[in-house]
Amino acid sequence: MHKSDVIVLGSKTFISTLNELSPYLKFKISRINANNLNKSISTNKLLLCDNEFLDNKNNINLIKNSKCIKILASEKNIKNKHLFDSTIILPTTIKEINSAIEICVAKKKFEENSSIKIKEYLLDKNEKKLNKDGSFLILTEKEIQLLELFEKNSKPISKKKILSLVWHYASDADTHTVETHIYRLRKKIADKFSDEKFIQNNKEGYYL
Numbered sequence: 001m002h003k004s005d006v007i008v009l010g011s012k013t014f015i016s017t018l019n020e021l022s023p024y025l026k027f028k029i030s031r032i033n034a035n036n037l038n039k040s041i042s043t044n045k046l047l048l049c050d051n052e053f054l055d056n057k058n059n060i061n062l063i064k065n066s067k068c069i070k071i072l073a074s075e076k077n078i079k080n081k082h083l084f085d086s087t088i089i090l091p092t093t094i095k096e097i098n099s100a101i102e103i104c105v106a107k108k109k110f111e112e113n114s115s116i117k118i119k120e121y122l123l124d125k126n127e128k129k130l131n132k133d134g135s136f137l138i139l140t141e142k143e144i145q146l147l148e149l150f151e152k153n154s155k156p157i158s159k160k161k162i163l164s165l166v167w168h169y170a171s172d173a174d175t176h177t178v179e180t181h182i183y184r185l186r187k188k189i190a191d192k193f194s195d196e197k198f199i200q201n202n203k204e205g206y207y208l
Contacts, residue, residue, distance in 0.1 A: 010052050051076070162205070
């Protein structure tokens, strides 16, 4: 099984202890150059640090601006705990460290699979939301399927093909069903985001 790469930052004792435990850890400890710290945190998928790392205000800003998974290992609850995806209370066990890493990685993968970038919008399939600039719109399951279909195809899709792929030619569905759903979806997006051209169509079908 592929091991996750984890950047470990903090006190010498913290880093040294994890290095000693490395044969028993289910992740690989990444060593980085201090000069590339900012870039490494922003691009690496997981960061594990202790509370001593947060003594520096510049490091706190790095944590705030980083989009990677962030885990804090601390002997106490500190005010910057909210900046992290998970917290490991020290002292701890190898099992708890491995578990914290595995849970965060699984959660991140789930979120990535649940979110789709569509134009300037973000479609959250898990929460059934279409997000843009802090506002969101609740979608139905069929509306999500329609947007996924349009996003995956660069060319217009005919009503018959949409009916086949989304409704699977259900006995109670016809091309009028497709038209009605797309009309309602267009209206919802226009009313919420003032976007009249989100879903377009021509003689060949519908497209984004």
